[in-house]
Structure formats: C-alpha cells, structure tokens
Amino acid sequence: MTAVQFNQDADGIVTLTLDMPGRSMNVLNEELTGPFSDAIAKIENDASIKGVIITSGKKEFLAGADIDKVYRMTDPAEAFAMAEAYKSFLRRLEKCGRPVVAALNGTALGGGLELALACHYRIAIDNPKAKFGLPEVKLGLLPGGGGTQRLPRLIGIQASLPLMLEGKELKAAQAKQQGIIHELAADKDEMFAKARAWIAANPKPVQPWDDKKFKWPGGDSKSPANAQVWAIAPSMASAKTWGNMPAPTNIMSSVFEGGITDFDTGCRVESRYFAELVVSQVSKNMIGTLWFQLNGINKGSSRPEGFERSTVRKLGILGAGMMGAGIAYVSAKVGIECVLLDTTQDAADKGKAYSAGLLDKAIKRGRETPEGKDAFLARIKPTTSYDDLKGCDLIIEAVFEDRGIKADVTRKAEAQLAKTAVFASNTSTLPITGLAEASERPKNFIGLHFFSPVDKMPLVEIIKGKKTSAETLARGFDYVQQIKKTPIVVNDSRGFYTSRCFATYPMEGLTLLAEGQHPRSIEVAGLQAGMPVGPLALQDEVSLSLSMHVLEQTRKDYAAEGKTVAEHPGVAVIEKMVRQLDRVGKKSGKGFYDYPQGGQKHLWPELTKHFPLAETQLPQQEMIDRLMYAQANEAAKCFEEKVVESVADTNIGSIFGWGFAPHQGGALQFINAVGLDQFVKRSKVLEKKYGARFKPARILVRMAKEGRRFE
Numbered sequence: 001m002t003a004v005q006f007n008q009d010a011d012g013i014v015t016l017t018l019d020m021p022g023r024s025m026n027v028l029n030e031e032l033t034g035p036f037s038d039a040i041a042k043i044e045n046d047a048s049i050k051g052v053i054i055t056s057g058k059k060e061f062l063a064g065a066d067i068d069k070v071y072r073m074t075d076p077a078e079a080f081a082m083a084e085a086y087k088s089f090l091r092r093l094e095k096c097g098r099p100v101v102a103a104l105n106g107t108a109l110g111g112g113l114e115l116a117l118a119c120h121y122r123i124a125i126d127n128p129k130a131k132f133g134l135p136e137v138k139l140g141l142l143p144g145g146g147g148t149q150r151l152p153r154l155i156g157i158q159a160s161l162p163l164m165l166e167g168k169e170l171k172a173a174q175a176k177q178q179g180i181i182h183e184l185a186a187d188k189d190e191m192f193a194k195a196r197a198w199i200a201a202n203p204k205p206v207q208p209w210d211d212k213k214f215k216w217p218g219g220d221s222k223s224p225a226n227a228q229v230w231a232i233a234p235s236m237a238s239a240k241t242w243g244n245m246p247a248p249t250n251i252m253s254s255v256f257e258g259g260i261t262d263f264d265t266g267c268r269v270e271s272r273y274f275a276e277l278v279v280s281q282v283s284k285n286m287i288g289t290l291w292f293q294l295n296g297i298n299k300g301s302s303r304p305e306g307f308e309r310s311t312v313r314k315l316g317i318l319g320a321g322m323m324g325a326g327i328a329y330v331s332a333k334v335g336i337e338c339v340l341l342d343t344t345q346d347a348a349d350k351g352k353a354y355s356a357g358l359l360d361k362a363i364k365r366g367r368e369t370p371e372g373k374d375a376f377l378a379r380i381k382p383t384t385s386y387d388d389l390k391g392c393d394l395i396i397e398a399v400f401e402d403r404g405i406k407a408d409v410t411r412k413a414e415a416q417l418a419k420t421a422v423f424a425s426n427t428s429t430l431p432i433t434g435l436a437e438a439s440e441r442p443k444n445f446i447g448l449h450f451f452s453p454v455d456k457m458p459l460v461e462i463i464k465g466k467k468t469s470a471e472t473l474a475r476g477f478d479y480v481q482q483i484k485k486t487p488i489v490v491n492d493s494r495g496f497y498t499s500r501c502f503a504t505y506p507m508e509g510l511t512l513l514a515e516g517q518h519p520r521s522i523e524v525a526g527l528q529a530g531m532p533v534g535p536l537a538l539q540d541e542v543s544l545s546l547s548m549h550v551l552e553q554t555r556k557d558y559a560a561e562g563k564t565v566a567e568h569p570g571v572a573v574i575e576k577m578v579r580q581l582d583r584v585g586k587k588s589g590k591g592f593y594d595y596p597q598g599g600q601k602h603l604w605p606e607l608t609k610h611f612p613l614a615e616t617q618l619p620q621q622e623m624i625d626r627l628m629y630a631q632a633n634e635a636a637k638c639f640e641e642k643v644v645e646s647v648a649d650t651n652i653g654s655i656f657g658w659g660f661a662p663h664q665g666g667a668l669q670f671i672n673a674v675g676l677d678q679f680v681k682r683s684k685v686l687e688k689k690y691g692a693r694f695k696p697a698r699i700l701v702r703m704a705k706e707g708r709r710f711e
Helices: 030-045 067-072 076-094 111-117 147-155 157-165 172-178 188-201 224-241 246-258 263-278 281-298 322-333 345-364 370-377 403-414 432-438 470-482 498-502 504-514 519-529 535-542 544-560 571-580 620-640 647-658 667-674 676-690 698-706
Strands: 004-008 013-018 051-056 100-104 121-125 183-185 314-318 337-341 380-383 394-397 422-425 445-450 459-464 486-491
Touching: 004 030, 013 030, 013 188, 030 076, 051 188, 067 281, 076 111, 076 263, 100 111, 100 188, 111 147, 121 172, 121 188, 147 157, 147 246, 147 263, 157 224, 157 246, 172 183, 183 188, 224 246, 246 263, 246 281, 263 281, 281 486, 281 647, 281 667, 314 322, 314 403, 322 337, 322 345, 322 370, 322 445, 337 345, 345 370, 345 380, 394 403, 403 422, 403 432, 422 470, 432 445, 445 470, 459 470, 459 647, 470 486, 486 647, 498 504, 498 620, 498 647, 504 519, 504 535, 504 571, 504 620, 519 535, 519 620, 535 544, 544 571, 620 647, 620 667, 620 676, 620 698, 647 667, 667 676, 676 698
Parallel strands: 013 051, 051 100, 100 121, 121 183, 314 337, 314 394, 337 380, 394 422, 422 445, 459 486
Antiparallel strands: 004 013, 445 459
C-alpha cells in the first residue's frame, strides 16, 4: 500500500490522501515524498486533471519532518541536500499549473504546515484540538521547507517572526485570523465541498510570491516600516538567549536575507542556515531530550505496567494557599470536581479566588467566556469540613512543611476516604516514607511534588515511598497526565531529585558571593550558562526564610538520627541575610535584590558592604563552570543512587523542574556533551580548588574509564 493515495473524480479533481502504512501519523521522509513526487509528475503531465486536493487519511494532517533522520545527520551537506530536495518538491507542487488546495483535517506543524503553505488555498476543520505552526525552534532548528520564506511573504515579516522565534502553535481560528488559513469548515464534507468550489472558481491561481505584481505585506527587509524590527529584534534575541541558542539568529537571518532577494534565492539561503543547525550540538541536545526522551515519558515509559488507565473524578486538596489553589485550578480546568479545604472559610475562599483571577485574565485575552468561567468555578468547592472529602478518588495535601501538621491532616482526611482512594503529599523536601507513617494505608500513599506557579510549570515529580504500591504509582502517573503535566518518577530521599539538585545552583551562587565575587557577575554567569534567572534572584524567589526553615528542619532530623549535617558553604550567607540583615526574599520586598513598589527590581546596593569584594575576581567561565558542574554532578549522584531511575526522567526533570539550561538538553546530556572523561577531569580541578562538593560522582569516574555515556 502506497503512502499517497491518488484518486481522480469525474470532474478531473485529484485527491491526494497522505496515509503512511503502519504509522499513527504522517511524517516527511522518502516513504512519503517518493510517491508524492510521482503523483506530482502525473499531475504535471495529465491535461485532464483540473485541480488537486491534498488531505490526510490519519487523524492529523502531517506532523512534520522525520526527526529520527534529522537527529542522525552529522554532515551539513546531507542536511542541505535534504532541505533543497523538499523545497524543490514543494515548488513543483505550487507551479504545477493546477489549483492546489490543502484540506487540513487536523494538526499541521513544521513541515506539515510548510506543505500547506505551498498549496494555493488552505481550508481547515475547526477542531479545537488541531494545531498549526512552525515550532522547529523548540528543537534548536528552523523551518527548512521554505517556511521562513513563504510565511513572511504571506502575512508580513513582523507578524511571522514571533510565530517562528517562539514556536507558537495556533488553533484553527487563530491561524485563520493571522491569514495563514483561508477558510474554516465544520466537518470533512464541508471542507471538501469548499475545496472543490474554490478549485472551480480559480482554475489558474498563482502564489503571491510568484506574481509579478507581488508586494510584501508590511514591506520587505529594506522598507522603513521594518527598519526598527531589524534594529531591535537581534539584540532582544541575544539578550534573551545569551548567545546559547543559534536557531533564533538563523531564523532572523533567513527572513532578513530572504527579504532582500527573490523567493528561490531566499529558499537556498534558508537551506544553508538549516544545515548549520542540524549538525550543531545544541540541536542534538534538544532533539535527544525534548523530543525522544520527552515523548517516551509521555507515552508512559516510567508507568508500571499491568494496570488499566485511571481517571480522577473528585479531588480533595488540603491547604488553599498558593500551591493548593494552583492544583485546584489545573484540576478543575480538565473537568475534575475539586474540594478545596482550609482551616478557615476565608482562606478556602481566597484559594478559589485564585482561579477566578486567572479566568478573568483569560476572558480579557479572548481565551475564555463568562459562561465558561462560571462552569469552571462551579467545580471548585471551598470548605473547612472534612466531611466534604467523601467520595474523593485522590487527596493532595499541600499544607505547611511541618511533619506534625501534615500527620494531623492525613489522619483527618483518611477517615473520610474509601479504602481504594490515593493520598498524596505535595512536600518538596520531607521524605514520603516518613510522612506515610501517619497513614493507615501506606501502600496508597505517594508524593506528588508540584512546582510554583502550578498553572505554568509543566512538571510534577512523583515520589515513591518504601511502601507505595505499583498500582498507586500508576494512578498517580495517570492523574498527572490527566491534568496535562509531564510526570517523572523518583524514589524517596531527602529533597528527592529536583529539590536536591536545584539547591546546588543558588547555593553555589551564595558561595561565590561569600568569596567576594561581584553579585552582578554572579548573576550574569548564571544567565550566560543558560539558566532562566541568576542564582541570587532565584534564591529571592524561593525565599531565604523558607530555605532557613528547611535547613533547620534538616538539622533536627539529622540530630534525631544521631547524625550531623555536612553543610554547604552557602548556608552562612542565608543565615546572615535572615538573622542579621532581616532580608528574607522577594515576598518581603528585600533580599539580595530590592523590590520597590511599582519599580524595577535591582541588586541591593549594600550587598558588597556586607559581602566585601575580593581583590581577585574570577573569570566568568570559571563561575559558569562552578554553577553548571555543581548541578550536573548532583544529578549524576541521584542517578547513581537510583533516586531517579531513567536518563529521560533525569534530563526532563532538570529542564522542566528547576530550569537547567534547555540548550544543554538536561543535566546528564550536559555531561555527555562535555564528554565523561573531560567532565571528570574538570570536576577534579574544581574539587581541589573549591571543595569536596565538586568531587565527581563515582558513576562518572567509572563510565569515563569504560568509555560510556548516558543513553
């Protein structure tokens, strides 16, 4: 069976149906493009053919390029030839002399949308789940099938750049509003009827860029209207990525150069920039982790087998603070009935009001309706009564990080639950096995560690206690996917995986401050490394008072076990800031930064008074290495200790959990890219200069000797 079905009707209209055998989605590779090219040749040479409709036999239209093939490429000449071959194929399609309509029955992303753009007319079914866009930048690539040339010529340079630089995915109505799709249809029958009507009315269409009278919407690259774009956009992209992401620069270069030349030359320019990105280490890092490993997680690679998929219908949330309120929002958003419980009705109501505030913003942006808001809020019941928890499939405890308080609410909530219900704690640091001691059903007890703000952060860390059953883990995994978050599975330990590794970044920044490095240089080093914010700003966000509380709780726990804490040198900075200087972080308006009301945050001018500058300031690369190696080495230790069991969970957890530099592909992929042998050598140098925390994990020393890498 061929991947492209060719059917010609009595009116001379050919329908090409893309339907690759043995695949759930169509992708661009030789299996598809070979028969597609043959079909185009037949159309070019058969005068009886009056028009062409291109559609899909799958649920979606076309997913895009064959990422497997792109990932394996190491020769830029091969990548260049691949891009040129696809563009040649599309040029034949749009210049075949017949009207060509893209009948988009579902999602068209990347190369799929580029195929649609090469058609003269685009009609899409108004399916709320369908997505349209050019998201290649998210994998360190650019649209290599003419997307950087067709889209700007279709909707203008200023309108197209954000779509490609941010990898935005649009719904059908949004794509129509942008001018990317011409018409919407309610169903397949209407879509095909409209396609045939357009073909009949437009027997000899010409693409806008092939029309001799073509003018760029909003002007070409030389026009005064776009002068400000080219003056500002490159510097904005550089400031945002700190030079770590070459794809945005190559996208802008392709659009700019295409805007001062003809279409075919612009396409050739695009192929050169595409080839450079395909073989770059950044794209290999990002594709390996954010495509292959992430897809594996989303398909359930960490979920125990042998259990049917479960669905949470009623959820109880203990604690209506920021975390509890956020959990209620993301759960109600997918239709789950939520009971939001707190000690006072005012506190519970305030938690529900958090969802109301987010919905009001969505209404202003046209993403929600007042009726939708009312239905949404009706699913959240604020209360102080534990009786309201009856019938809950799942309880999530999100109260203060105190063992006594958590034990108390656990016992009260469990008294209302069926024996099959699951109880989860949202703790970020306290071991789940210890918390489960308050439960009568420890096998049904699990950790679900959300990240703040819950409505924006994509990850949930699922923590298995020593007695957590495989079925409970599976049910926790299903709930996380039900609320459209990415789950990673970790074993119980202090700080688990993400909190334990996350702490190394701000703590190393505090140590640099204590050593006399300039605070601004420390912050810039973090940003240059690819982290979303500097380590001092991040510590302010977390709150120094919270870190102080966790530190004191840890000391108590170790003392109870007859142990002492081997404390990080950055601890002294936290103690000084909290106890001596009364600067506890962003919430109080003063930490390492000042946060003036209505003004811009800025580093506290007196920092260097309390942490005097050293005569010798370290090179930026030395600070970058310390910040990055501290995180990656701790992640390797967690992998070695089986706190986290898969390379995918380790890498995805580092990026989605605490913002480890995405261009590096995650903490373990960073080690891969540096090279195990080189990473170990550099770690030993850092250990000798700065302390035992840089001693390379034993697994790294062993893997370096064996010539292995993380796979």
